[in-house]
Amino acid sequence: MTLFGTSMESIYLTALIVAGSITILYIFFGDILEGFGEAIGLNPALILAFITFFSASGYALESVTSISSIIIIIASIFIALLLDTLLNIFVLIPLASAEESLTYTEESLKGRVGKIIIPIPEDGFGEIVIEAKSGMISKPAKGYENEVIAEGKQVLVIEVKKGVLYVVPYENNLDAEHTV
Template sequence: METLFWCFLIGGALFTIVTVFIGDVLGDWFKPIVVAGAGTAFGGAGILLLKYTALGNGAVFAISLLIAVAAALLVLFGFVFPAANSEVSMGFSMQELEGKIGEVTIPVPETGYGEVMIKLGAANTIHTASSFDGMPLSAGTRIVVVKVSDGVVRVSDLEM
């Protein structure tokens, strides 16, 4: 019986290492971390119960199985499901920049291009900019995005 538990303990650890590399390939229907955690918990609990209790093989097997199910549920509800819902995307549409406030980082001439930094969420984004009113904007000037066209933000001085 001890050999069975050692096999589950070692097998679960190896399975965990392998699934780190191929876990995404297996898809959403199979959560390898839950299976590996349950197998490892089953093996570890069985070894400890055999060594440190006077329970018979059947009782050790049943208790180890219950511990494995509890570990699987803990991993599933404590880690897998919350992690699946925690994805954050920094993607945005250029059209969302209209009305945003930023700062000139590279001066924007009357008829050319410069660069502005606009805060989006927790990040700052840098964009090519041109003057909407035909007025030059120096570095450090606070601006507002008036229009976006062809990937260029058309900006105006915010304090004017």
């Protein structure tokens, strides 16, 4: 079968090359298109993957079999939908949730225990470090009641305002009970 005087194999191959090239560009410059994908409600990676899967399976079926082109188009659509669904469920969704699990919000720091690495003077700022799953979080800190807190002291985060953690000295009484 031909479409606009061009064989279906050529159309599939051209679509495969174009979609593959755009996919490679999307890998490098994908952050620029993230807003576009959210605006239309679809993930550009899924659209590009669908076109790639569709054209690859269509080209392969046209080259290897003598099945009717209409049946090949329908089969290619089903193959592309299946592979696209599997890609979304087993790769893209887990990657998105894994990325979110490594981040933190300032609100999530409330109630956490950290260690002072730069002492906090009266009415001044110091620095605190908090251990997290993704590594160490270092933030500016201030005494909750404007008290002096020495370097190396454990502190409890009470409040977060404009990126500054307001802390109070913290002693873990649980450890003291176990050492007696």
